[in-house]
Amino acid sequence: xxxxxxxxxxxxxxxxxxxxxxxxxxxxxxxxxxxxxxxxxxxxxxxxxxxxxxxxxxxxxxxxxxxxxxxxxxxxxxxxxxxxxxxxxxxxxxxxxxxxxxxxxxxxxxxxxxxxxxxxxxxxxxxxxxxxxxxxxxxxxxxxxxxxxxxxxxxxxxxxxxxxxxxxxxxxxxxxxxxxxxxxxxxxxxxxxxxxxxxxxxxxxxxxxxxxxxxxxxxxxxxxxxxxxxxxxxxxxxxxxxxxxxxxxxxxxxxxxxxxxxxxxxxxxxxxxxxxxxxxxxxxxxxxx
Amino acid sequence: xxxxxxxxxxxxxxxxxxxxxxxxxxxxxxxxxxxxxxxxxxxxxxxxxxxxxxxxxxxxxxxxxxxxxxxxxxxxxxxxxxxxxxxxxxxxxxxxxxxxxxxxxxxxxxxxxxxxxxxxxxxxxxxxxxxxxxxxxxxxxxxxxxxxxxxxxxxxxxxxxxxxxxxxxxxxxxxxxxxxxxxxxxxxxxxxxxxxxxxxxxxxxxxxxxxxxxxxxxxxxxxxxxxxxxxxxxxxxxxxxxxxxxxxxxxxxxxxxx
Numbered sequence: 105x106x107x108x109x110x111x112x113x114x115x116x117x118x119x120x121x122x123x124x125x126x127x128x129x130x131x132x133x134x135x136x137x138x139x140x141x142x143x144x145x146x147x148x149x150x151x152x153x154x155x156x157x158x159x160x161x162x163x164x165x166x167x168x169x170x171x172x173x174x175x176x177x178x179x180x181x182x183x184x185x186x187x188x189x190x191x192x193x194x195x196x197x198x199x200x201x202x203x204x205x206x207x208x209x210x211x212x213x214x215x216x217x218x219x220x221x222x223x224x225x226x227x228x229x230x231x232x233x234x235x236x237x238x239x240x241x242x243x244x245x246x247x248x249x250x251x252x253x254x255x256x257x258x259x260x261x262x263x264x265x266x267x268x269x270x271x272x273x274x275x276x277x278x279x280x281x282x283x284x285x286x287x288x289x290x291x292x293x294x295x296x297x298x299x300x301x302x303x304x305x306x307x308x309x310x311x312x313x314x315x316x317x318x319x320x321x322x323x324x325x326x327x328x329x330x331x332x333x334x335x336x337x338x339x340x341x342x343x344x345x346x347x348x349x350x351x352x353x354x355x356x357x358x359x360x361x362x363x364x365x366x367x368x369x370x371x372x373x374x375x376x377x378x379x380x381x382x383x384x385x386x387x388x389x390x391x392x393x
Numbered sequence: 394x395x396x397x398x399x400x401x402x403x404x405x406x407x408x409x410x411x412x413x414x415x416x417x418x419x420x421x422x423x424x425x426x427x428x429x430x431x432x433x434x435x436x437x438x439x440x441x442x443x444x445x446x447x448x449x450x451x452x453x454x455x456x457x458x459x460x461x462x463x464x465x466x467x468x469x470x471x472x473x474x475x476x477x478x479x480x481x482x483x484x485x486x487x488x489x490x491x492x493x494x495x496x497x498x499x500x501x502x503x504x505x506x507x508x509x510x511x512x513x514x515x516x517x518x519x520x521x522x523x524x525x526x527x528x529x530x531x532x533x534x535x536x537x538x539x540x541x542x543x544x545x546x547x548x549x550x551x552x553x554x555x556x557x558x559x560x561x562x563x564x565x566x567x568x569x570x571x572x573x574x575x576x577x578x579x580x581x582x583x584x585x586x587x588x589x590x591x592x593x594x595x596x597x598x599x600x601x602x603x604x605x606x607x608x609x610x611x612x613x614x615x616x617x618x619x620x621x622x623x624x625x626x627x628x629x630x631x632x633x634x635x636x637x638x639x640x641x642x643x644x645x646x647x648x649x650x651x
Contacts, residue, residue: 143485267498274485274495278545281448281474283500328486329529 108354120350122248123240123360126307127346129251130316133300135339136262138321139331140293143273149197149294151314152208153189154301156215158310160185161235162222169226178235179250179302186298189215194291238309238361240350251303258296262335265289270331307346308361319368320345326375341371399462401426401553401583402447407456408613409442416442418613419456422602422640426461426552429575429584431594432616433632434604439614440587443604444557447585448474461552473551473582475542477558483531490526492541493517496548516548517541520574536567543574553583560588572597572628593629594621601632602640616640 111117112124141150164181167173189211196207223230234242262269271279272289280286297317304313320341321334328334349364356363403423409416416439424430434440445451446458449465460468473496493513497504517523520540530538539559546554554575560568572595575584579597588594594601598621606617620636 143482145482264503265501267495267503268501270487270491271495271498274487274492275476275478275481277450277476278474278478278495279498280450281469281472282496282498283469284498285500325484325486330486330488330491334486 108351111354119240119243120354122243122245123307123350124347125248126240126243126251127350127364128343129248129255130304130307131339131342131346132255133251133258133304134316134320134342135324135337136258136335137293137297137300138317138342139324139335139338140262140269140273141297141317142321142325143331143334144290144293146294147314147318148208149193150297150301150317152193152212152215153186153294153298154305154310154313155212156189157182157186157298157302157305158219158232158235159215159217159222160219162219162226162232165230166222166226169228169230179247182302182305183299185215186302187295190294190298191291194294198287198290234309235305236309236311237359238305238307238312240307240360242306247303247306254296254300254303258300261292261296266332273331308364312361312365315365316342316345316368319365319372323368323372323375326379341368345371398426400424400459401428401461402585403457403459404446404616405457405459407446407453407458409446409451409453409455410613415612416614417446417453417604418608418611418615420604420614420616420640421456422616422618423643424583424585424600424602425643426583427580428599429579429595429597430586431598431601432585432587432604433591433594433601434589435591436589438605440589440604441557443616444555444587447555448472470549471552473546473549473554475539475546475554475556475559477561478538478542481538485531487530488526489517489522489528489530489533489541490514492530493544493548496545512548513544516544519547519577520544521570534564534567536563536571539563540567540571540574543571547578551582553585554578555585555587557587558589559586591634592632594632596623596628596630598630600643601630603632603634618642 111120141147160181161178164176164178168176193208193211197204220232223232268284268289271282272284272286276286301313308316321338323341324334324337328337345364345368348367350360352358353360353363400423404420407420408418432440432443442451446453447465449469458465461471490510490513493516494509496516497509497512514523514526517526520543522537522540522544525533525537530541533541559571576597578584591603601619601621602616603619604614604616607614618638618640620633620638622631622633624631
């Protein structure tokens with residue numbers, strides 16, 4: 105482990121520092137957006153958006169490599185695809201509930217397939233797995249700046265509109281009666297989550313972004329007293345899992361994204377097991393309640 | 394005299410249909426401020442749709458709806474709404490006081506927290522739950538949760554209180570406490586209770602409307618008013634489905650139409 109800290113402060117190995125900064129900045133997004141996604145029960149929607157993003161990355165890589173659109177950044181392609189899929193999924197979820205499942209699965213699968221197809225036809229070597237599972241070598245200073253900007257935007261929105269967010273998440277019908285534009289709030293949450301997913305996938309990858317949007321928030325949900333404390337706790341857990349995953353992954357030469365998610369999953373399962381055991385015990389012993 | 398007080402809610406020839414299903418057709422009725430009204434109808438009769446129209450969550454395709462003399466959406470702030478909240482998620486982390494404070498949430502603005510909290514505590518006193526201010530909402534019984542939702546509706550000091558199936562899955566004690574709260578409000582606040590029990594309503598009820606009648610040649614249902622009958626020694630009134638009163642006739646029970 106001492107080797108990790110030597111590398112962390114070495115001026116010759118900037119990517120480890122970038123990865124740690126990415127972990128810190130990602131924690132804010134995982135904590136706040138993850139809590140909202142969890143209490144609003146839209147993890148499936150966020151999962152579909154995160155996977156569809158590969159389509160945008162594949163198209164951008166192809167257009168850039170073939171010279172059709174020179175220097176077309178994969179992140180720009182991913183953001184365009186993420187926003188398109190977010191609005192499509194949002195519209196279907198609001199207007200055609202009975203088709204929601206089918207459309208979400210279709211966007212999930214078609215987005216990924218388009219990505220794989222375009223990457224296959226992109227000149228030169230393109231490895232989809234670095235996008236699917238994340239690669240700390242891919243984290244650039246530009247990524248960090250974008251993550252920091254999004255952190256500030258999300259923190260401001262969560263603080264400024266906290267009462268409206270809490271009301272729409274707890275009881276959407278009542279919130280609508282109070283005049284809150286619940287459909288607009290829902291679409292904005294999906295859009296911000298979509299952009300966040302694109303920036304976060306560099307750290308843990310497309311496949312595992314959704315795990316980090318749900319596991320730390322789910323763990324925080326066991327002890328949080330309200331949505332605000334769930335966001336705070338979830339941010340803290342996300343940071344601990346990210347930093348822990350980075351140290352373990354680097355020390356044992358394992359993929360960092362996968363280690364982060366395994367750590368988050370183990371802690372979540374631990375909390376879930378304790379909660380189930382406590383519930384069983386209190387149902388056996390009514391005097392304890 | 395209630396019938397001399399201004400009209401609280403008025404439906405005039407209102408029709409509403411979903412793309413493949415006509416729900417309401419030419420529904421006309423009204424009631425006055427301060428009245429205690431029961432809106433009854435079996436499941437699937439269109440009560441929920443009618444409720445959504447009153448709350449401005451759906452818009453009528455034909456006819457007009459006025460609430461306290463204005464358009465429904467503009468007058469929504471004067472409504473206190475107590476939903477069934479049947480899809481409540483017990484894992485949602487929230488305390489009793491935070492649920493009640495939600496009753497003062499503005500569409501976009503952030504209000505002063507301490508001011509809202511004080512009002513929320515007052516509302517909890519009205520439903521006799523002031524001892525549970527900081528208790529997690531998920532730890533309450535079903536009846537207590539419903540009373541918290543009543544407090545959430547009352548915190549904005551509404552002119553009209555709308556309760557959707559308020560006593561569903563409620564224990565007798567909570568039901569009695571709820572009705573004692575409503576009794577204190579009766580007269581000052583217009584109260585509309587929506588229920589699927591078409592036989593009995595609370596003895597506080599002034600008038601009862603039924604959403605279940607399909608006139609000949611109509612695809613949708615309409616609203617009619619039925620007579621009420623006191624039951625000796627009971628806290629309930631029987632709905633007389635055999636005695637139909639014009640829906641827009643509001644002098645009942647003091648004066649029956651000739």
